[in-house]
Amino acid sequence: MEQIKKKRKRYRLGMGILMGASLFLTAGLVLFFIGYILGNGLPNITWELLTTGPSYLQERIGILPDILNTVYIVMATLILVIPLGVGAAVYLTEYATNKKIVSVIEFAAEILTGIPSIIYGLVGMLLFSNHFGTCLMAGALTLVIMNLPTVMRTTQESLKTVPRSYREGAFGLGAGKWRVVRTVVLPGCIDGVITGCILSVGRILGESAALLFTAGFAHAINDILYGLSAPGATLTVALYVYAKEQGEFGIAFAIAAILLILTLIICLAAELVQNSFRKRRCI
Amino acid sequence: MKKKQFMENSIHGIFFMMGFIAVACVLLITVYLIISGIPAIGKIGIFEFLLGREWASTAADAKFGILPFILSSIYGTLGxxxxxxxxxFMCAVYLSKMAPAGVKRAMQLAVSVLAGIPSVVYGLVGMLVLVxxxxxxxxxxxxxxxxxxxxxxxxxxxPTIIKMSITALDAVPKEYEDASLALGAAPVETYFRVSxxxxxxxxxxxxxLGVGRAIGESMAVMMVAGNGANMPDSLFQSVRFLTTAVAGEMSYASGLQREALFSIALVLFVFIMIINGVLNYFLKREKV
Known part of the structure; x- marks a missing residue:
């Protein structure tokens, strides 16, 4: 009896210690990453760095082109992926009657989520870059395929919360299917679309392997229309090139700090958006 | 009336097409990878390709054996x-069952940050601190x-492990735990032996899911793995993974070397599909 008691006590203590250690390790890792990157990166962020392009003549490195490229590619991707993702979600929840078809589409979306970005990069290169050249648009199209499942899933989830009775009420008043979708269903999926956008932006900001071979790594300042048809590096790709190929660690840290701050903002925004929508739904 | 019916039908058709874009993309990716990956395997020979221990793509007498990459990927993922x-897992049990609400929320946010940090940033820190x-x-x-x-x-x-485990642990019915606690088990025993x-x-x-993420990661690994095409026979060997083998040579590859890189991508894709199958099996069991 005494022995069993001792054994149980030891078990509880051991598990407690393991849990505590793992928790501290994880929390410590996050704090270390934030502290180390901001500590090394923030001092390197200067006004000149943010507002100029790189120039060999003046021996200066600026990341304005990379910032612009990132903005362009985010915009181009979102403009394409949102209608497609929302359309797919609407089809799945409103139109599809065949369970088999639904499960095939959902399975395909699951596969798309699991494919590594380097494979997207290769296929994007074959599909897009080989036809109209290495350019931001080819990168954006590749990212559209990557982010399609995300937007689709978040929209689908928010559509499921639109009460059945709303739709039935609209049908009862004599509305056609499209009218119901347009006036009752689509307004209800705004929160899903916003969540999907935030998650997609996070993923696009962090993406590098899929863009290396599709969007290239040039650093020229362009306006959006010309920029989309020209090769260009996003912030992550620029970070990789500066750190791995040119050994410019100060610049790399500055970019890393910018990316980290954006990641923090995106995480907080996603959390806030989800919470506020959850609250609204409860009322 | 007829016009309205026509419009409804065409809108239905448009949504149907949008719904099938995901399926079309999967098919497109699969077909493209197979078409571009098979020829090199045919030229090199499937056994020489998969089991060859030497990769010297640019040598005069080029060798295309990807066993080092396959083994490195497997060892790296297992490690x-x-x-x-x-x-x-330990973190998830604590956060799901024992943590105060505030700690849980703060840690979940921290974990999302960890998940959101771009892989090149991991590579950069790994390169300058870890190496x-x-x-x-x-x-x-x-x-x-x-x-x-x-x-x-x-x-x-x-982050993947923690998030998925927390979701699964949160979904365990409270009655199970209550029954165990009522029988005299301590909370920690209950969580580990019942929940x-x-x-x-x-x-x-x-x-x-974690296996899938680890085997598919390329940029972070590229910055810390050394990228030598060696057999991984020691823990500190400079190695190349399936992903980094593709990413490293793609920008300058040509001819058979380029085709072989596509074959490597095909092998990686097969791995991912197997992992997807296993994942589906577990998710289905979870639902039942």
């Missing part, structure tokens, strides 16, 4: 799982290699 899963640390601690000439990659991958799969077994499919799904 990452061996380190990342216990830590993530020198490995070199001095273990006294090896170059810290970049299999061991550094395992650590980076373990950190990168932590965890009840959530094991979900946790397993998290592990499989």
């Amino acid at each position: 990452a799982i061996a380190i990342g899963v216990p830590i993530g 020198p640390a490995v070199r001095t601690i273990f006294g090896v000439p170059d810290g970049a290699g299999l061991f550094a990659s395992i650590i980076v991958l373990a950190i990168m799969i932590l 965890v077994p009840a959530a094991k499919s979900g946790i397993a799904a998290g592990v499989v």
Whole structure:
């Protein structure tokens, strides 16, 4: 009896210690990453760095082109992926009657989520870059395929919360299917679309392997229309090139700090958006 | 009336097409990878390709054996799982069952940040902190290699493991735990001997998802693995993974070398599909 008691006590203590250690390790890792990157990166962020392009003549490195490229590619991707993702979600929840078809589409979306970005990069290169050249648009199209499942899933989830009775009420008043979708269903999926956008932006900001071979790594300042048809590096790709190929660690840290701050903002925004929508739904 | 019917039908058709874009993309990716990956395997010979121990793509007498890459990918993933899963699992049990609400929320946010950090940032920190640390601690000439990659991958799969495990553990019915507590089991015993077994499919799904993430990661690993095409016969060997083999040579490859890179991508894709199948199995069991 005494022995069993001792054994149980030891078990509880051991598990407690393991849990505590793992928790501290994880929390410590996050704090270390934030502290180390901001500590090394923030001092390197200067006004000149943010507002100029790189120039060999003046021996200066600026990341304005990379910032612009990132903005362009985010915009181009979102403009394409949102209608497609929302359309797919609407089809799945409103139109599809065949369970088999639904499960095939959902399975395909699951596969798309699991494919590594380097494979997207290769296929994007074959599909897009080989036809109209290495350019931001080819990168954006590749990212559209990557982010399609995300937007689709978040929209689908928010559509499921639109009460059945709303739709039935609209049908009862004599509305056609499209009218119901347009006036009752689509307004209800705004929160899903916003969540999907935030998650997609996070993923696009962090993406590098899929863009290396599709969007290239040039650093020229362009306006959006010309920029989309020209090769260009996003912030992550620029970070990789500066750190791995040119050994410019100060610049790399500055970019890393910018990316980290954006990641923090995106995480907080996603959390806030989800919470506020959850609250609204409860009322 | 007829016009309205026509419009409804065409809108239905448009939504149907949008719904099938995901399926079309999967088919397109599969077909493109197979078409571009098969020829080189045919030219090199499937056994020489998969089991060849030497990769010398630019030599005069070019050798295309990808066994080193396959083994490195497998060892790297297994190592990452061996380190990342216990830590993530323990964290998840604490956060799901014992943590105060505030701690849980704060840690969940921290974990999302960890998941959101771009992989090149992991690579950068790994390159500047981990690689020198490995070199001095273990006294090896170059810290970049299999061991550094395992650590980076373990950190990168932590969020996946923690999130999936928390979701699975949160879903365990409270009655199970109440029954165990009422029988005199301590809370810690209850969580590990009742809740965890009840959530094991979900946790397993998290592990499989982690495997998928680890085997597919390329940029972070590229910055810390050393990228030598060696057999991974020591923990500190400079190695190349399936992903980094493709990413490293793609920009300048041509001819058979380029085709062989597509074949490597095809092999990676097959791995991912197998992992997807296993994942689906666990997720289905979770639902039942």
